[in-house]
Amino acid sequence: MTTSNAVNVEGLEKNFGSTRALDGLNLTIETGTVAGFLGPNGSGKTTTIRILLGLLKADGGHATLLGGDPWKDAVELHRRIAYVAGDVTLWPSLTGGQAIDILGSLRGDLDRIRVEQFLQRFDLDPTKKARSYSKGNRQKVGLVAAFASRAELLILDEPTNGLDPLMEGVFTECVAEAKAEGRSVLLSSHVFAEVEKLCDTVTIIRDGRTVESGTLAELRHLQRSTITLTLDGDPSSLETVGGVHDFVADGGHATFTVDSAALPAVLAAIAPLKPRELVSTPPSLEELFLRHYGVHPVDGAGSEAPQAEAAQSEAAQR
Amino acid sequence: MTTSTAARTHSAPPAVSSNAFTNASTGFGIMVRFILRRNWLRMLIWLVVLAGMVVLVIDSQRELFPTQADRDAYALVANTPAIAALTGLPYAAGTLGGILNIKLWMTMAIALSFAVIFLVTRNGRAEEEAGRTELLRAGVLGNYAYSLANWTVFSAFAILVGLASAGAAISQELPVDGALTMGASFAATALVFLGVSAVAGQLTRTSGGANGLASTVLGISYLVRAVADVQGEGENASWLTWLSPIGWAQQSRSYADNNWWPLLLCVGAAVILLVVALALERGRDLGAGLIPERVGPRSASAALRTQTGLTIRLQRGSIIGWSVGIVVFAMFFGGVATAMADLLSGDSPIAQAFLGGSKNILDGLLGFFLMANALLVAAFVLQSADAIRAAESKGRTEMQWSSAISRIRWAAARMVVPAVWSLVLLAVSGAAIGATFGAAVGQPDQAWRFLGASVAYWPSALLVIGVVVLCAAVIPRAAAAVTWALYAVAVVLSMFGDLFGLPDWVINNTPFTAIPRLGMDFTVLPLVVVTALAVIAGGIGLWVLRNRDMTSA
Incomplete structure (x- = not known):
């Protein structure tokens, strides 16, 4: 356990009756970084977040939040964090502005000037009653309250749910600013582009267990890049080069994937063929993610677990 | 349950009639079954409790006043301002039916009215507020089908409770014509407040507001008739009683005069209120209320x-x-x-x-x-x-x-x-x-x-x-x-x-x-x-x- 980590979760377990929601989950967020938290619905993201918030009590494992125990030190820790739920529920008879003030006062750092700035950026009318807000506008109330705070750690659970693309852009800016201010962010999301753009590290979970974790570069390193090329001659000789997979050729066009380690050798083999065009694409986050939930889900989980642990320990050593 | 029914409405045959009302009520039958399925237990509990109370009270009063002499003695002292104000002017207090009315009539009429108010709001405005009506209306469903089904189911419920109460009284050997008039007076009162609740559900945007508005009307009706009964002479309430729907139902005087015509006032009022509610619903957007939503302060006060x-x-x-x-x-x-x-x-x-x-x-x-x-x-x-x-x-x-x-x-x-x-x-x-x-x-x-x-x-x-x-x-x-x-x-x-x-x-x-x-x-x-x-x-x-x-x- 290092004190430089905003969040340290090891082997977290949680049962709801006979359902095992979390089954040894690991999650680390270094202070000052933005951590992506990915997993399909029901994989345990919200449960993990609720344990970190002291709303649920873990059945096993360790969780440390800003150096404290999320269950025992809940009230003290909550002064230093801001949380936006995936479905922000407000008091129907109060206005959005009142709700933001109340949430800010509960934390004790209400700053009306900052609130006013974020209201303008998110284009939210604070004089409307919460019951007349759309889903997106309720999310904005939560986001304004969180970003306007001085919290050291922002915990955002699918926060852009219901926001239009314009507002997603504003959200991206706000997270980047929060990071620039030295704050840490836990961002649970289904929007890969958002996570790729914002997150320093990514944790992918499945069935309450961490299956991949590390920086995007590290995760990509473990995966193959896709290479597409166009040349005048016949590309079929490349198919037999070590490290080349999924080879498809169509006249002068060829597409294949390459293990990262074999990349220099493959490039050396391509050079004599004098390609006219070459595009190398690193695996997208979506591809990384879908690998774990794709065609062979059971195999995927089994074979990726050691990788995940390796990445985890690597992250902890830094 | 909502989604499965929504799915079923898709498979309903498309409306072929060009008649506007038929179109507007497409899916009515499905909605009736839908509302029944979501509310049958609630309605059953209300029915058993209310009809059961009739039996219990008749039984206890028979024990309390076993002989005609006991009942006559009671009749002499029954007409107090307290009784008049709380439960209405006593009449025919020398009969078991009259005593039943003194002890239970007002409780039954008010309880059934509250039941109907809450049930209509629960299935009407509350559903709309939760956004589920939107899901249904997006299916092949006439504009009025849902509301009409809602009001039909609970009108039937009110009438059924009236019949069950009459049946309970008849089973206790009370006069049949009196028992039927009593049951009808319960149902008639409830029908008026069903109409009130339907209109209230059009005016406010929230279910709490609708219940509050309808309950307020019920409370005023109760107080108006209380004043009328206290001001009454002998067994006859003052003219003020005609300003309250509860007063109309009281004037049916079951077990004494068995007047049915005041109950027609109740039914007429109910029909008018429902027509008004339907017209209001036609003139407004889904989810909106006629009482406009006001904007509020942009920040929270220190308090x-x-x-x-x-x-x-x-x-x-x-x-x-x-x-x-x-x-x-x-x-x-x-x-x-x-x-x-x-x-x-x-x-x-x-x-x-x-x-x-x-x-x-x-x-x-x-x-x-x-x-x-x-x-x-x-x-x-x-x-x-x-x-x-x-x-x-x-x-x-x-x-x-x-x-x-x-x-x-x-x-x-x-x-x-x-x-x-x-x-x-x-x-x-x-x-x-x-x-x-x-x-x-x-x-x-x-x-x-x-x-x-x-x-x-x-x-x-x-x-x-x-x-x-x-x-x-x-x-x-x-x-x-x-x-x-x-x-x-x-x-x-x-x-x-x-x-x-x-x-x-x-x-x-x-x-x-x-x-x-x-x-x-x-x-x-x-x-x-x-x-x-x-x-x-x-x-x-x-x-x-x-x-x-x-x-x-």
Whole structure:
């Protein structure tokens, strides 16, 4: 356990009756970084977040939040964090502005000037009653309250749910600013582009267990890049080069994937063929993610677990 | 269930008729079945309880007044201002049917009306507010089909309860024509308030608002007829009774005149109200109310930023409503007692005979009023403290409990409000009963005696808070049903325990009857015991609340 980590979760377990929601989950967020938290619905993201918030009590494992125990030190820790739920529920008879003030006062750092700035950026009318807000506008109330705070750690659970693309852009800016201010962010999301753009590290979970974790570069390193090329001659000789997979050729066009380690050798083999065009694409986050939930889900989980642990320990050593 | 039915509406045959109304009511049958499926248990419980009460009361009254001589004696003293004001002018009080009407008619008519108001709102405005009506209306469903189905189902329910009540009375060998008139008068009253609820559901945007508006109309109808009955001469109410739908139904005078024509007024009013509701619905957008939504302040005041201030603000409407209602009823109780005091201190031989132990009977009656008043305050307390459970079940605790406030402090603010306000209400309403009573008998200082006797019920109110917190913590999902059921049991035992022939040790040891009544020797022990129970229940509740998982919305 290092004190430089905003969040340290090891082997977290949680049962709801006979359902095992979390089954040894690991999650680390270094202070000052933005951590992506990915997993399909029901994989345990919200449960993990609720344990970190002291709303649920873990059945096993360790969780440390800003150096404290999320269950025992809940009230003290909550002064230093801001949380936006995936479905922000407000008091129907109060206005959005009142709700933001109340949430800010509960934390004790209400700053009306900052609130006013974020209201303008998110284009939210604070004089409307919460019951007349759309889903997106309720999310904005939560986001304004969180970003306007001085919290050291922002915990955002699918926060852009219901926001239009314009507002997603504003959200991206706000997270980047929060990071620039030295704050840490836990961002649970289904929007890969958002996570790729914002997150320093990514944790992918499945069935309450961490299956991949590390920086995007590290995760990509473990995966193959896709290479597409166009040349005048016949590309079929490349198919037999070590490290080349999924080879498809169509006249002068060829597409294949390459293990990262074999990349220099493959490039050396391509050079004599004098390609006219070459595009190398690193695996997208979506591809990384879908690998774990794709065609062979059971195999995927089994074979990726050691990788995940390796990445985890690597992250902890830094 | 909603989605499966929505899916079924897609498979309904497309409307081929060009008739506008047929188009507008496409899917009516499916909606009727849908509403029945979601509400049959509720309706069945109401039906069994209401019809069962008819049987129970007839049975108990037959035991109480076994011979015709007993009933004739009762008839001579039945016509008191208290009876007139609370349950209507007695007539035919020498018959079992007439006695049934005195004891039960008003309770049945009001209870059934409330049932219909709540059911129509629950399936109408509340569904619209939750966005589920949108899902249905997007299917192949006529614009009016859902509302028409809603009103049809609960009109049928009201008529069925009327028939069941008549059947229950007939099974107890009451006259058939009287029983049928009585049943019809219950149904007719309920139909009017079904119409009121339908219109209210068009005017307001929220289900709470719709229930509040319709209940207010019911309350005014009750008070108008109360005034009419108190002003009445002999067995005949003043003309004011014709201003109240409840008055119309009363004028059917079952078991005496069996007039059916006043009930036609009720049915006519119901039809007009439903037509108005339909016209209003046609003229508005889905989800909107006709009373416009106002904008509010863009920031929270300093008071609102405290937990207690927030609690008071969220319950503001409810607190004002309950307070006004309780004080009005307290003055009403006091006023009734004044009229009774006149009767009892009069020279009439009946009054002298009725007096028996002189002042004790009067004190007993006033003590009963004070307890009834305390039970009303307890209902307010229950509703107020229930915010602890409601906030969690509606998902509002997620943001609050992840703020810098402990769950205990959070819950405490929601306990302090009902605790303090119940003390104020008990004091004010007790003093109001005493003052209105004292004014009549020329003893203005009576207010203090009544204030004291009323405040003695404060521990009972605290116990209600303790039990509500305990239930919210231990059984969050069932808490609302359990606490209201416990309250209903306490009301029945405290007020009607004698009626059901329960043993004295049960009747005298509810959290309300255990408190020394006005005129009884005051002992502090019951207050200490009830307070201790309140502290224990509340303490365990808070401890559990602190140490359990938050339940998901």
